[in-house]
Amino acid sequence: MNALYSELQWLPRAPQEFTERLKNLAHSDDPPGRALKALALHALDLNQLTKLAKAIETARTKACAGGKSLDPLAPFRLAVLSNSTIDLIVPALVASAARHGISLEVVQPSYDQVAQEALTPDSKVNSSKPDAVLFALDFRALPLKLSPGDAEASSAVVQGAIGYLQALRGGIESNSNAVCIFQTFAPPPETHFGSLDRALPGTLRNLIEGVNREMAEFVLGSGDVLLDVAALAETVGLANWHNPQLWNMAKFSFSDEFIPLYADHVARTIAAIRGKSAKVLILDLDNTVWGGVIGDDGLEGIKIAQGDARGEAHLAVQRLALDLRQRGIVLAVSSKNTDEVAREPFEKHPEMLLKLEHIAVFQANWNDKATNIQAIAEELSLGLDAMVFLDDNPVERGLVRKLLPQVLVPELPEEPAYYARTLAAAGYFEAVSFAAEDLQRAGFYQDNAKRASLQRQVGGVDAYLASLDMTITFQPFDATGRARIVQLINKSNQYNLTTRRYTDPEVAEMENDPDVFTLQVRLSDIFGDNGMISVVVCRLGGAEAWEIDTWLMSCRVLGRKVEHMVLGEILRHARAAGIRKLYGTYRPSGRNKLVVDHYARLGFTKLDEDGLGLTRWEFFIDGAEPETAPMKAVSQGFAAVGEKARA
Amino acid sequence: MDEPQVYARLTQIFEDVFDEDSIQLTSELTAKDVDGWDSLAHIRLILTIERAFKVKFSTSEIGKLQNVGELVALIKARA
DSSP states (O other): OHHHHHTTTTSOBOOTTHHHHHHHHHHOOSOOHHHHHHHHTSBOOHHHHHHHHHHHHHHHHHHHHTTOOOTTSEEEEEEEEESSOOTTHHHHHHHHHHHTTEEEEEEOOSTTOHHHHHHOTTSHHHHTOOSEEEEEOOGGGSOOOOOTTOHHHHHHHHHHHHHHHHHHHHHHHHHTOOEEEEEOOOOOSOOSSSTHHHHSTTSHHHHHHHHHHHHHHHHHHHTOEEEOHHHHHHHHOHHHHOOHHHHHHHOOSSOGGGHHHHHHHHHHHHHHHTTOSOOEEEEOOBTTTBBSOHHHHHHHHSBOOTTOHHHHHHHHHHHHHHHHHHTTOEEEEEEESOHHHHHHHHHHOTTOSOOGGGEEEEEEESSOHHHHHHHHHHHHTOOGGGEEEEOSOHHHHHHHHHHOTTSBOOOOOSOGGGHHHHHHHHTTTOOSOOOHHHHHHHHHHHHHOOOOOOOOOOTTHHHHHHHTOEEEEEEOOOTTTHHHHHHHHHHOOSSBSSOOOOOHHHHHHHHHOTTEEEEEEEEEETTEEEEEEEEEEEEEOSTTEEEEEEEEEOGGGTTSOHHHHHHHHHHHHHHHTTOOEEEEEEOOOSSOGGGTTHHHHTTOEEEEEOTTSOEEEEEEOTTOOOOOOSEEEEEOSOOSTTHHHHO | OOHHHHHHHHHHHHHHHHTOSOOOOOTTOOGGGSTTOOHHHHHHHHHHHHHHHTOOOOHHHHHHOOSHHHHHHHHHHHO
């Protein structure tokens, strides 16, 4: 699991053409701030960070010369004082800061000049008037004389170290009045006695622990800022963090493997100082807040119970969301669902930790999520850059990233057990202080929030769909697909026009029935193969007419115009078979309100409606040209025109 | 991995580390011949190579390297 941290796995992988995009940037006349931030929002390795930093420096010099800024990146000058080699870290800091909306300028004095720089009024650091000074010290910077078993001497050593740090702070305070960022110290993995080190005063581990504790106290009390490097090192493992070979060779205080991680932590701390941390967590529901799909699986079918491995993973997401809310983070919901269906678990499921009263804005509808998130931001009167959107579906994540690049969208691993950890590791809600009003904040937004209206659609959905590089594949029913066809026919509730259930033998029969036209539909996109996502059954119904007996689709591919493509395919085969008219039926099941307008949207004409909401529709095939969607269509396995009918 | 394969992968790594896409790797090439190949870039280079080829070099091996030819020999001995 260390890769989560060392490879920043909550960020999307860097694009293949990363270097090329950087190069193009240099020759472009557009304001570069936004493009630089977009590139920084990937998981970058040390070499990529170094290149990006170079591009940022170049862009800044160019912008400065023209009297411009790197907007939306906010300028920040950071002086770094260290007892180790930070030359490879500095570019990583500059690049990672752009990820967090900061145009970072680093002031770096000569190697190991910590005290001189802090205490001399006209030193390089003090005369540069930095916004903040980072004391990037590791334990080797402190005079930690070992005194095993001697409590008095041990306490004196700790006080000596704290006195040294406070003197550094005093120097900066009186000479440049910058904010001081202090790092806790990561103890080395080597012990003196073994386990006894923890308890015995005067061992290295014990001394470092004492310094960390006292330092945390004085930092919290003084308005300075703490960067918990000790916690970071413990998270990835002390033996991984400390690399004696690199220390000996080049005075690196920790392994190069964690430079991207460390730099991101410094950057998020600076962003927090500038008030740029996120304030809202927007949750998807199906397969994020609970396991399964409420519209299909129902209240009894979703996984959310203690004692169920899948359910506990999603409970951990709920617990993390509640913990965040307790410290003032606002919670919202964006789900593709019918509103009352989506609310049901919150109201009725006994194991749900999240209740409706915790959610400031609840958006369950069938709009695209970018539109919903924009509505949530407006409803809360907060910027899009204050929003974090958690969704298990890579297509939804991609859409939101593309249309609303300001929104923070973590990548999630396959395994739901790691959802909560991944969200926490991303550090979107980093805070450098905590005040009583923070406790009230979530409630405040909630009181003011009412259900947002969603009339406007975010533009560019079609362009996004095109970028998904989708391929839709049509086949008639066959033995290979049968198991999945039967499963879809018996499980789909929401996007299901008639909710007719068929058994395996019944489906097998359709494969050979000349009066039945069948479709199994698969969809793949850049994220992979979605498998079979739609099923259609048409029966000969009167002269030159097909009756659409069954039309269902997986909600996972909703909003991609798959239904338009399916209609096009039906028409193609209908024409070939000499069919001139289609009849469609919508049978309300209590779960399929989603498709009440399905036929209307596809251009069918309503024939009649009964008292229970059942509607009948017709469609004339001659000359009809249904809307197409940006995807490649493949038909395979169909008999030549009319062959099956003749058979 | 044979020598041409090592050179091909190394060329990509050099381009990545030195942000320069016209580096011609020869066995005689030394740090003096490449712009920006200072002691720190050298460490970044070695660390990138170690990760890419999944090998680890000892401090003394790294210290003894004189030119690209020796580097290739070292990688071939390990990878």
